[in-house]
Amino acid sequence: MRLMALLLGLLALTPVYAAGVxxxxxxxxxxxxxxxxxxxxxSNNGDAPLYLDVVQQRVLNPGELPERRVAIQNVPQPDLLIPLKQLVVHPGQTRxxxxxVIFTPPHTTVWRVAFRQREALSGTGVDSASFVKLSVSYGVLIYHIGTSEKGS
Incomplete structure (x- = not known):
């Protein structure tokens, strides 16, 4: 019986981690x-909410390395717009x-949309200095075909 109480006590001290996926x-x-x-x-396939920043960038040199990107706010006439800058996706939710499309460009443009998590890993009852901060980003690549290439 004492062993069971000891095990339950240890379980109560174990930090619990919830994560969104x-x-x-x-x-x-x-x-x-x-x-x-x-x-x-x-979609969030995890067991905690995801707080995301949504970043839209135009790729100036598609297919070349390193990629040169420009933030949407610095593009004079963007042809595409992702209307969200922040997003919350709850467990089991799909958004x-x-x-x-603002207009169809004369030539193909390439865009990247990144979803970056806003929270660092954390735990309870543990020194926060012992955690590694990860910045995970999930990206989407969009090819917006221009009017001059539509028949190609």
Missing amino acids: LSVANTVFTLMPQGRPAAISV KIPVN
Whole structure:
């Protein structure tokens, strides 16, 4: 009986970790001129909410390394817009984020959309200095086909 009480006491002292697990349905897709509306589908398969920053960037040199990207706010006339900057996805929830086409560009443009977790790993009853901070990002690559390439 004392052993059982000791084991239960030890279990109570063990830190419990809850984590959200993000899943992105399509990581690469193509938007055709006059095509159907698109959406990015994200799901939380974990047991804790995910607090995400949504970052949209235009790729200036597709196919080259290193990639040169420009934040959406620094693009003079963006042809695509992801309307969210922050997102909360609860456990078991799936969210569809619309990809709004502002106009069809004359030439193909390439965009990256990244979902970055806003919280660091943490635990209860443990010194926070012992944790490693991870910055995990999940990305989507979008090819927006221009009007001059639609017949190709």
